[in-house]
Amino acid sequence: MCESGALRLGPVALVGAGPGDPELLTLRAVRRLEAADVVLHDSLIPEEVLSLVPKTAKLISVGKRCGDVKDRGIQQKEIHELMLANSRRGCRVVRLKCGDPFIFGRGGEELEFLTAHQVPCEVVPGITSALGAAASCQVPLTHRGFNTNHVHLCVGQSKAKTLPDMDWKELANRAMQQTAVFYMGLKLLNQICATLKEHGAPADTPMMLVESATSPQQQSLHATLGTMPEEVLKQDFGAGGPVLIILGPTACFPAHLESLASPSKKRRTEPSPAVAGAQFLGGELAA
Amino acid sequence: MCESGALRLGPVALVGAGPGDPELLTLRAVRRLEAADVVLHDSLIPEEVLSLVPKTAKLISVGKRCGDVKDRGIQQKEIHELMLANSRRGCRVVRLKCGDPFIFGRGGEELEFLTAHQVPCEVVPGITSALGAAASCQVPLTHRGFNTNHVHLCVGQSKAKTLPDMDWKELANRAMQQTAVFYMGLKLLNQICATLKEHGAPADTPMMLVESATSPQQQSLHATLGTMPEEVLKQDFGAGGPVLIILGPTACFPAHLESLASPSKKRRTEPSPAVAGAQFLGGELAA
Numbered sequence: 302m303c304e305s306g307a308l309r310l311g312p313v314a315l316v317g318a319g320p321g322d323p324e325l326l327t328l329r330a331v332r333r334l335e336a337a338d339v340v341l342h343d344s345l346i347p348e349e350v351l352s353l354v355p356k357t358a359k360l361i362s363v364g365k366r367c368g369d370v371k372d373r374g375i376q377q378k379e380i381h382e383l384m385l386a387n388s389r390r391g392c393r394v395v396r397l398k399c400g401d402p403f404i405f406g407r408g409g410e411e412l413e414f415l416t417a418h419q420v421p422c423e424v425v426p427g428i429t430s431a432l433g434a435a436a437s438c439q440v441p442l443t444h445r446g447f448n449t450n451h452v453h454l455c456v457g458q459s460k461a462k463t464l465p466d467m468d469w470k471e472l473a474n475r476a477m478q479q480t481a482v483f484y485m486g487l488k489l490l491n492q493i494c495a496t497l498k499e500h501g502a503p504a505d506t507p508m509m510l511v512e513s514a515t516s517p518q519q520q521s522l523h524a525t526l527g528t529m530p531e532e533v534l535k536q537d538f539g540a541g542g543p544v545l546i547i548l549g550p551t552a553c554f555p556a557h558l559e560s561l562a563s564p565s566k567k568r569r570t571e572p573s574p575a576v577a578g579a580q581f582l583g584g585e586l587a588a
Numbered sequence: 589m590c591e592s593g594a595l596r597l598g599p600v601a602l603v604g605a606g607p608g609d610p611e612l613l614t615l616r617a618v619r620r621l622e623a624a625d626v627v628l629h630d631s632l633i634p635e636e637v638l639s640l641v642p643k644t645a646k647l648i649s650v651g652k653r654c655g656d657v658k659d660r661g662i663q664q665k666e667i668h669e670l671m672l673a674n675s676r677r678g679c680r681v682v683r684l685k686c687g688d689p690f691i692f693g694r695g696g697e698e699l700e701f702l703t704a705h706q707v708p709c710e711v712v713p714g715i716t717s718a719l720g721a722a723a724s725c726q727v728p729l730t731h732r733g734f735n736t737n738h739v740h741l742c743v744g745q746s747k748a749k750t751l752p753d754m755d756w757k758e759l760a761n762r763a764m765q766q767t768a769v770f771y772m773g774l775k776l777l778n779q780i781c782a783t784l785k786e787h788g789a790p791a792d793t794p795m796m797l798v799e800s801a802t803s804p805q806q807q808s809l810h811a812t813l814g815t816m817p818e819e820v821l822k823q824d825f826g827a828g829g830p831v832l833i834i835l836g837p838t839a840c841f842p843a844h845l846e847s848l849a850s851p852s853k854k855r856r857t858e859p860s861p862a863v864a865g866a867q868f869l870g871g872e873l874a875a
Contacts, residue, residue: 317723319614322616323615324614324615324616324619325614325615325616325713326614326615327606327611327612327613327614327615327715328610328611328612328613328614328615328618329609329611329612331615332611401719401723402723402728403719403722403723403727403728403729403730404719404729404730404739405730405737406730407732408728409728409730409731409733409734409838409841410731410732410733412726412728412845413733413844413845413848416845416848416849417848417849419849422726424722424723424724424726425723426612426715426719426720426722426723426724427715427719428614428713428714428715429719432688432690432691432713432714432716433713435690435711435713436604436688436689436690436711436712436713437711437713439699439709439711440690441689441690441695441696441699442690442691442741443690443691443692443693443696444696444697445694445697445747446696446697446700447696450692450742450743450746450752450753450754451740451741451742451743451752451754452691452740452741452742453738453739453740453741454729454738454739454740454741455737455738455739456737456738459737460732465737465738466737466765467737467738468758468761468762471755471758474755475755478753551696554696557700558699558700558703561700561703561704562703562704562706
């Protein structure tokens with residue numbers, strides 16, 4: 302409950318909502334939402350998540366899309382001011398962000414602002430999209446057998462909608478020995494692929510795109526560094542939601558698993574057992 | 589409930605338990621544990637997490653330490669066989685892993701094995717230690733103001749207890765423009781620091797160590813690439829639990845926040861408000 306004329310600043314929790322699937326919220330995120338007086342949330346936060354907030358609390362959409370580099374609608378400065386104003390009213394504020402607050406989430410800037418104003422502040426981590434997509438698409442980000450012991454999380458475009466300042470030569474050289482995940486890279490996909498190839502990355506490096514990872518609308522597209530730009534055009538991919546690019550040997554994992562599972566390649570004589578436990582595997586958020 | 593003489597294979601869920609704090613489990617992880625017949629779990633999984641498993645279910649410690657590169661006790665092959673044997677009994681199996689199954693967790697190998705045996709398999713992502721430590725230590729992994737738009741997750745040692753095969757020159761060159769997180773790096777800390785300096789990384793690059801991230805025993809140590817080896821010796825750091833190394837400009841964030849919060853540097857005339865909401869911020873897992 303907010304206190305009118307509060308003498309104490311209400312606490313602000315910067316909470317990661319995860320990649321989209323409401324069941325990927327952490328227990329702490331749920332507790333913070335249930336105890337909130339005010340929730341300032343990004344766009345694309347699912348209704349099931351927002352419904353955890355008490356009816357008496359105030360929900361304010363601050364209009365940034367998950368993983369979007371642009372600030373849409375209310376700008377970052379206004380988000381800061383809204384957090385502060387509600388804290389000054391003695392409210393328990395949740396700033397609910399897609400993914401994880403500290404991976405391309407501006408959590409650092411919000412933490413700085415709040416700290417400078419003496420607002421007590423907590424950060425609740427969330428499943429970042431790369432991990433959510435990897436799990437739901439069954440693509441390991443590290444794998445000894447595929448010689449990938451190194452993961453890069455990077456953005457696919459900078460503020461100015463150009464390729465970000467990165468060591469593209471290194472990314473290209475190591476393309477087959479690591480997993481690179483580009484957030485927000487679809488618009489510059491062609492440039493990303495061309496730049497990596499110019500720097501010597503093998504055209505047959507596996508690449509996949511994941512749209513709306515972990516949501517019911519999830520779609521994925523599997524190709525290579527060389528063929529992906531064309532595939533995207535063919536399939537008209539990425540119109541619906543945020544897209545993640547995964548580049549590296551394990552990006553072909555789904556096809557690899559399929560070949561492992563195929564009885565024709567395994568010389569098994571026993572019949573293939575029926576798939577059990579659909580309910581166990583396919584559960585949805587309990588009401 | 590396992591079915592004796594089951595005709596169908598029971599499903600296996602590879603579940604990330606997160607970095608240690610039981611409240612950082614996802615809702616889906618909780619549901620899988622609550623529905624499990626058999627749980628094969630790493631060491632260092634907290635008692636509060638295991639207590640979510642029904643009393644009638646079987647808990648089997650498979651003895652690997654979180655983030656440990658060695659296989660202790662039961663080897664990986666035996667874990668595979670245990671998963672398969674219990675699936676063949678028709679049991680719902682949870683393979684509960686520290687952190688995230690797909691980040692240095694051998695989830696890929698387990699998934700391959702299960703798929704090759706036609707076992708229905710699901711992956712539930714977890715908060716990986718880097719994200720858990722970043723949130724609990726308030727160290728953003730990306731930050732525009734600190735010019736870090738790129739995160740590396742890597743191991744600090746290879747199977748042979750030597751430095752892993754990575755592009756150390758690139759890591760060194762970009763030390764001040766990205767965040768590198770080394771899992772399992774404490775034993776080779778001196779070599780990591782020396783190698784990065786040899787390749788030209790600035791000695792004053794901020795570095796922090798986090799031990800037992802997100803657990804009640806969490807400790808952190810803040811220094812630089814140049815001074816950390818000496819600091820570790822002085823403080824006898826890292827005897828208790830797994831240690832994560834964070835290298836990059838934002839590793840000094842806690843000190844930076846302290847300077848922002850300090851009223852003496854802010855010329856504020858109003859009194860510093862009392863910290864509110866301790867209960868909101870410091871909650872523990874509800875029983």
